[in-house]
Amino acid sequence: MPRLGPLSLALRGRDPDTDVRPVAALHLALDERDVEQPVHFHRKGQLVLALHGGVTCEVPKAMWMVPPHHAVWIPGGVPHSNRATSNAEIYFLFVEPGAADMPTACCTLAISPLVRELIKHLAVLGQDYPDDGPTARLVAVLLEHLVAAPVEQLHLPVSGHPKLRRIADALAQDPADRRTLADWASRLAVSERTLARLVLRETGLSFGRWRQQFHLIVALRQLSEGASVQQVAGSLGYESVTAFITMFRKALGEPPARYFSKLR
Template sequence: MRHHRLDLHDPLMAKDADVFPRAVVAVGATSASDTWEHAQHAHRKGQLMYTLRGVIHCEIEAGIWIVPPQCALWIPGGTCHAARGSGEAEVYCLLIDPDAACALPPQCCTLAVSGLLHELISKAVSFPQLYDEAGAQGRLINTLLDELAAAPIEALHLPMPRDPRLRRLADSLLAEPADKATLGQWAVRIGMSERSMTRLLLEELGLSFGRWRRQLHVILSLQRLAKGQSVQAVALDLGYENASGFITMFRKAVGQPPARYLAERAGVLSATSQTIALKDAR
């Protein structure tokens, strides 16, 4: 497998990858430290970032995406974005030519990665960059693209408002997520009536203030849990009285408590790795 350190000079970020004569350019990347960051940039090709270890945090103008282990972030070609990682990251990165990405979503999204899709991506990363398009390698790449197009979208997106007053609210809560100010108190802080603030939030984000703040807490908690923080510590950092209240919120938002949510994704990856090890041992 071709591995690269995740830094601002990562070969995958170079313009050469955008003009490389293959539908998919695939590499494995590992971080040099617990945190890494790519400044704002864009590719002609679409980019898929699949997290094996650690958490990816990606920002574009329309919002923030969080990518926990066993999920992948899809960024369509031409989308200006910045990315940073939490925890010692291990990532598979694919750059996909626009002509090959027609069936993929036209907007940024977080995709769930099945065991089959994991195997296909892992295999593609081992291919030479000039893989045989007309042979078995090209057929596997086509199957990978079909599976990507069918992958379910995870609700791990935090939309960000464009209105400067609402943006001040969002930025303040990103900086101080434990702030328990009410909707009315926030309206006063940003110079709006509560009614106007509620209406504009729904227009710009499609979410109520309460649902947006809950989604923010889910995203921040996944980042911190991936770094090894305890549920109790994360709950207190986000302003909850105890772990029970935080777990209830997380379950309502995601459908599972945080420990099970992360364990299932780690379990899928572990089971896949064990299968590969058994095959290699035969």
């Protein structure tokens, strides 16, 4: 398994794992193409922050979507892959183990303007800063605020079980696929009850709730790429824009336009 992938560090020619400073920040602006990073891992914990566009991070048994002005935290040693939308602007913050009381599991963090600007500032300064002095004090402030960042539930539980991978792959190919649990049970040659138990055991969610969370992840990605609410509702197979907005509001507390307006 490669430790460092092209989306982040191979393009920079720098490996922050060789540095024992508390943090290292890197900036990456993408062109018009989507970019995918293969599975890799770091000794340090990694924060993936999207200022424009979106990033999808996949770890064993879960997928996270990083909408603008949010970040995904990936603890050190966790294998993961990343996929960024076209024209995305991304910052990576690598945190030395033990430097801060960060979460021990992957999660999505809401990033305050202060934390965002500190990460941007550190990316400009580079990794070679003294262990004491103004930059070191900024790092201490950053870590203090980062530890307090709110956690948001913007992830999709996934499974390596062959039957569930077939469903996930089909939905990835056609997010508007509206086959019911009974339809899938028939297609996979199992009883509806057996399939329902399998989905719950592997993901912790009912089939309907799991597919709704999948739709939310896809919607966040498409909206962050600039698609309209009408376009997203249609691509997900919703009968009306109102039905899609209702789902979005129930999941995130606000309709899409207001949600993204606050992020900006």
